[in-house]
Amino acid sequence: MVETQLFFAQSRPDGSLITTEEWNDFKTTHIARVFKEGSTTISATGNWYDTASHQLITEPTYVVSYVHKRSALISKQIDSLRSIYVVLFKQQSVLRTDKKVKASF
Helix, strand or coil, rough: CCEEEEEEEEEECCCCCCHHHHHHHHHHHHHHHHHHCCCCEEEEEEEEEEEECCEEEEEEEEEEEEEECCHHHHHHHHHHHHHHHHHCCCCCEEEEEECCCCCCC
């Protein structure tokens, strides 16, 4: 099995935050459609270095974890989620990590 984690930053370029309503709508409309078997969302604080401003940025972040069988189709769908989020909320990127795990349900 593979555990994929996606890191969704909550700050917009203008300094405002993505609202809880906007985030919940994104989860319902997009994440739930791809992660049909379920996922886990963790509220976190993220840090990343902005190469344009040369500053370390700290912002609220949601980490979404999904355990699944390796598949080219699901990988493409996960990358599509990332792209949609970037466009909708004017983000530079959505970090994705994948690691092999042993899991049982």
